[in-house]
Amino acid sequence: MMTAFPADAILVLIEVMPSGALARSAAGLLGAASDVGTPVALIVTGADRAASAAQAAGELGAAFALTADPGTDSSSLAVPTVDALSAAADLVRPDAILVSNSIDGRDIAGRFAARSRLALAVDAVGIARDEEGIVAHHSVYGGAYTVDCAPTFGPPVVTVREGAVEVRAEATTPQVELLSVTPSGAAAATIESFEERAVTSSRPELRGAARVVAGGRGLASQEQFALVEELADVLGAAVGASRAAVDAGWVPNSYQIGQTGISVSPQLYVGIGISGAIQHRAGMQTAKTIVAINKDPDAPIFDIADFGVVGDVFTVVPQLIAALSARKA
Amino acid sequence: MKIIVLMKEVPDTYGERKLNLETGLAERGESETVLDEIGERALELAVAQAGQIDDVEITVVSMGPTTATATLRKALAMGADRLVHIADEKLAGADLGLTAEILSAAIRRAGFDLIIAGNVSTDGLGGVMPAMIAELLGVPHASTLSSVDISDGRVSGIRETDSGSMRVTAELPAVISITDRFPAARFPNFKGIMAAKKKPVETLTAADLGIDPEALDTPRSIMLAVSQRPPRAAGTKIVDEGDGGEKLAEFLVQNRLA
């Protein structure tokens, strides 16, 4: 039987982690969708995992869950998911298509928008509905401006910044349907191997984290960068870095905060040995509270810090860790 | 082998960048313009490849205002063989979809084996253009690469994602995008600057590419409203006198942040 989809359907692409769990972005995407319409989740994953993934999407508010099995195609980069998204959009006729603004999400959204000739809104921090349809809110130039965008007609494809949407949808039991997908045959790159990053399970992910401790060139070496991690663990924070620290090879690429890295908007950002170059600030200056430790009293980070300590990180930070640990004990 | 490098002129990120509060467009002339740094890294990669592979021709393709030609000429001095500049007043404020259509048409016209782009530009920050172009050209794409190897008609490399890193391979022709882990570009030398003067520069309009930017049959993304947020102000700054760490701990606890 063909499912009838509601007129206000919002199609949400849910990313599935290699472990089979839904990506953390799922809750915010389904939350944003529920705010403006009926969330319809699309989950591209192996048949053996589809049922549990659909149920997990329901817990995050998906009223409908379409599942698609990429089969042997799963080693092709992006294209099988784009094919599934095209099939789902044809079936559901949604008012908008939401995708995470992750690295994979951007590839999929870009190909899908180009293929289906739909308008694309990237890195939205929220969505709304007006008389004409779905509007995307953006925060640009490091949060200096707020911009609202909408398509001239048709549903927009929107990539949503992870951690930006706080709305959560109510849990429900989704109506599940297996989506039939005709492969487009579009040429794709092949994934030859994948190495999942070892995750420190106790430490939150950087994208969307409530607290972030970031380290820069001032840490001077990879060994000493451990101080950043130590403070992060005491605060229950995610670890980030400046481009200088990434360039030095102390931390992986995915730690980079800033214009060409990740944009974070945490409750608390602590910058250690980071000067606060304009390109770094572009990725963190919307944090609620900014704290900085730097030995240079003229470091630009102090211009935007709510609390700044002019001092040596190697004396201030250990003392801070000791003081916080003492309170916990 | 025909390598296309996608480069754009952007407002210098070291200056203050402004949006026009009425049109929502980036204010040209408000800040100095430069070649986007990530595009320079893409060109550096192409030039390095040209040193290793026979018969490489590097074409820089860029869409941007007429005045950008001066900035783009630097690419020729850095080692590109020719420049295709799409400049058309009707393209001011072009959205991602229109930009992708224009660039794809210009690339198809120039001919290509490998297209090298940045992973994200430093002004639009879309991070989607390479995937869109690959779709429109019907070729594979490998994005966000931190290393690249080109041989035997294929391109492969390490692709960094949010959850790990993967090794990917694509048959040429293909599109790749690179991250800022790639080395910064060398400064053009005197010889390069002199040679650049003789290199071909082609300026195209949308009509030359058979595209009508004002056609109403394709949806476009438009700006409805723009507002400026008040800049952040500095708060308390203390100089460590032996108890800086403790004072900071107090601040965090008082504000329920620890």
Ligand SMILES: Cc1cc2nc3c(=O)[nH]c(=O)nc-3n(C[C@H](O)[C@H](O)[C@H](O)COP(=O)(O)OP(=O)(O)OC[C@H]3O[C@@H](n4cnc5c(N)ncnc54)[C@H](O)[C@@H]3O)c2cc1C
């Ligand atoms: C197009 C473009 C994009 C860019 N994108 C990004 C981006 O996404 N993210 C990013 O971060 N950067 C980016 N950059 C680079 C940026 O301009 C800076 O170079 C970088 O942010 C500097 O990192 P840093 O603050 O760690 O290093 P530095 O600027 O060298 O600062 C180190 C700081 O540590 C302090 N320090 C040193 N020792 C101590 C000590 N013992 N105790 C206390 N303080 C100490 C120093 O006083 C100094 O202020 C970009 C640049 C360009 C041109």
Ligand SMILES: Cc1cc2nc3c(=O)[nH]c(=O)nc-3n(C[C@H](O)[C@H](O)[C@H](O)COP(=O)(O)OP(=O)(O)OC[C@H]3O[C@@H](n4cnc5c(N)ncnc54)[C@H](O)[C@@H]3O)c2cc1C
């Ligand atoms: C603040 C801001 C926000 C915007 N938001 C949106 C939006 O939500 N939706 C929308 O449709 N449009 C948007 N635009 C317009 C969009 O940025 C332009 O169409 C832009 O030219 C292409 O996008 P990008 O720079 O973000 O590309 P990215 O996808 O970030 O660029 C990646 C790479 O593609 C290549 N490339 C990109 N543009 C060009 C070019 N013009 N010439 C040559 N190579 C290029 C470069 O190699 C670059 O490194 C926005 C523009 C601004 C300034």
